[in-house]
Amino acid sequence: MKGMATVEQAIEEKRLFMIDYHDLLLPYVNKVRELPGTTLYGSRTVFFLTDEGALMPIAIELTRPKSPTKPQWKRVFTHTYDATGSWxxxxxxxxxxxHDAGYHQLVVHWLRTHCCTEPYIIATNRRLSVMHPIYRLLRPHFRYTMEINALAREALINAGGIIETSFSPGKYSMELSSVAYDKLWRFDQQALPADLISRGMAVEDPTVDHGLRLTIEDYPFAADGLLVWSALKQWVEDYVTHCYTDADAIKSDGELQAWWGEIRTKGHADKKDEPWWPKLETPADLVGILTTIIWVTSGHHAAVNFGQYHYGGYFPNRPTLARNNMPNILPSR
Known part of the structure; x- marks a missing residue:
């Protein structure tokens, strides 16, 4: 690790990072392996942040849980220079x-920016009149989302559709997405600053721009995203301040309160009692809620969707399906 004396030192200096798909994927490994022409492992990948600011993978753990006929199989792979180890x-x-391609599409893209935004759109159309200022603010950011989602249900995420036939979880893809929603999704962590902090990619620092110091400087999603986030927040703040002068104006707006109540208690009913839902009592509360919704449907979606083909269109860059197990060089895989 480039001269680091211990793992503890690397962790303390924020030089080690992990992509952890172990807990989410492991319950599906044996079920997916029963499907023809595909396989799956639980995985953890450890990266080292080099002096040049690049993340270098240094270890990969692949796990297959115990099955009725086989004991658990787990192995850590590292880069070596012998022919066998290298392959x-x-x-x-x-x-x-x-694994990463599947998680990206099923959780980062579909779940966060399409599926979980439907309650915002439905509540906006049900609870806010077309003349309501918040309806007029949100409507452009919701354009085409419901239509795209309907088309996705017909040909993309449907049973036997493109996702189920092209990605490793196979017919369990939507089930896995639902489990990720149950275990991982929180409205308060959809805001970009909260998202970065929760993933260890930033820490609060009032002395720097946006009040966040990035753990990795060369991180375009965060660096560029914070510029977009700040612009959105300023625009929303100016708009809300113009429409609502004080907390009483927020509390007395029946349409607005019904809108936020439906999002929490109807649209996300299975999470309606979670303590992390923001309250809607002040203009500042409304600014935070609206900025989060607009960020997810615009900036976040643009980041995870529109640039995909330039990299993932070349399949070796972004394989979506593994058909064969790791070579059986060591004990049963």
Whole structure:
């Protein structure tokens, strides 16, 4: 690790990072392996942040849980210079790339920016009149989302559709997405600053721009995203301040309160009692809620959707499906 004396030192200096798909994928490994022409592992990948500011993968753990006929199989792969170790390392990276591609589409893209935004759109159309200032603010950011989601249900995420036939979880893809919603989704962490902090990619620092110091400087999603986030927040703040002068104006707006109540208690009913839902009592509360919704439907969606083909269109860059297990060089895989 480039001269680091211990792992503890690397962690303290924020030089180690992990992509952890172990807990989410592991319950599906044996079920997915029963499907023809595909396989799956639980995975953890450890990266080291080099002096040049690049993340270098240094270890990959692949796990298959115990099954009725086999004991648990788990192995850590690292980069080596012998022929066998080098190819095992490359194959392990392919499996992780397939996990990452599936998680990206099923959780980061579909779940966060399409599925979880439907309650915002439905409540906006049900509870806010077309003349309401918040309806007029949100409507452009919701354009086409429901239509796209309907088309996705017909040909993309439907049973036997493109997602189920192209990604490693197979017919369990939507189930896995639902489990991720149950275990991982929180409205308060959809805001970009909260998202970055929760993932260890930033820490609060009032002395720097946007009040956040990035853990990795060369991180375009965060660096560029914070510029977009700040612009959105300023625009929303100016708009809300113009429409609502004080807390009483927020509390007395029946349409607005019904809108936020439906989002929480109807649209996300299974999470309606969670303590992390923001209250809607002041103009500042409304600014935070609206900025989060607009960010997810615009900036966040643009980041995870529109640039995909330029990199993932070349399949070796972004394999979505692993068909074969790791070579059986060591005990049962």
């Amino acid at each position: 095992l390392w490359r194959l392990a990276k392919i499996h992780v790339a397939a």
